[in-house]
Amino acid sequence: MLKIGIFSKLSRISVRMLRYYDSAGLLSPQMTDPFTGYRYYSEEQLPAAEQINALRQMGFGIADIARAQRQENGREQFLQLFWEKEAELSGEAREIAERLRLLRTAMDHLRKDGTMTCYNVTLKELPQRTVASVRKKIASYDCEQQLWDILMRETGPLKLEPGEPCLTLAIFHDGEYKESDVDVEVQKTVKGSYPDTENVTFKVMPAVRIASATYRGGYEKITQVNQAVADWVRENGYEFDGLSFCIYHVSPYDTADPEQYVTEVCYPVRKN
Structure with missing residues (x-):
């Protein structure tokens, strides 16, 4: 002993x-x-x-x-524990990888100009367009993909003809930033007319004048882009006039690399 x-x-x-x-x-x-x-x-x-x-x-x-x-079936219990731990650690690894990506991006910006990337803001008009639309309240902004999944699933059998240009965008209907229970609408421009489905509505959106900035990279940059647009609006004698939205030129559907995303941040405006 x-x-x-x-x-x-x-x-x-x-x-x-x-x-x-x-x-x-x-x-x-x-x-x-x-x-x-x-x-x-x-x-x-x-x-x-x-x-x-x-x-x-x-x-x-x-x-x-x-x-x-x-447990009597200790082997099975341990296998179950291993599977659960593998899923947990994989999730943590993805979070760490994302944090490293953000850190390296910030370091690159500091090396280049000492501050942050500048964004070019333009004033333009988005023409009238027909869209397929899904609008729901979702748990958080990160859950937007759920709405796109609904739109793609329910319109698949309709064989939609894309609009010209074919735009995919998300409109944020809350008048403020919310931590949860957010009201989001996703839209895809289409050509022709189609019957509504259980969750998809087809409608005509009016033309709108917007101040917009297009950038490449992950969605964490949107706050910086918002600041650039807000500064432009103030400096050029405009004011905000409607719900903000994002046009996804290159989205997660197109690439798995967030650094390759191309997003246009749009705010309806009018002259003071």
């Missing part, structure tokens, strides 16, 4: 953690002296200790490990 200190050295688990594992039912001593309270482990418990170390390094919590160990 091994005293707890020796087992601690062999297993590379601190005495404090061995005591905690015991209280959690994860790894209990082979024997505890009823008079002295000394804990003794056996050499046969070293593989179990090594398994715990490996699982902890993978990021599993003590409660999850103990629960899986208590």
Whole structure:
């Protein structure tokens, strides 16, 4: 039998953690002296200790490990834990990759001009157009893809003829930025007439004068573009006059690389 200190050295688990594992039912001593309270482990418990170390390094919590160990079909329980952890870590890896991309983009901007990228704002008129439209409240702006999925699914059988130009855009109907429960409408310009479907409405949109700025890159840049448009509106004697919208010239449907997105940020305006 091994005293707890020796087992601690062999297993590379601190005495404090061995005591905690015991209280959690994860790894209990082979024997505890009823008079002295000394804990003794056996050499046969070293593989179990090594398994715990490996699982902890993978990021599993003590409660999850103990629960899986208590199950009769422990192997299946651990496989389920592994699948869940793989999905969790994959999500975290994507978030980290996105943060690194944003960081590198910011570093590139600082190296080039010391501040941020400048955006060219233009005044133009978007002509009257026929559109296929889906408008719903969604959980957040990041969920906009749900609306496009509905539009594509329900109009697929109609064999829509694209408008000229063929524009895909999203209109933001809330009068403010919202953290959740956002009112968004997506539109695709079409040629001809078609019957409405369960969620898709076909309608004619009037011509509108807009101040717009087109940029390349991820959607996190929209705040900077908004500032450029707001500055232009103020400096040129215009005022905002309607709901903002984004035209997607190159979208996630076209490329998986956010740096290749091309988005036009549009604000209806009128002269003061």
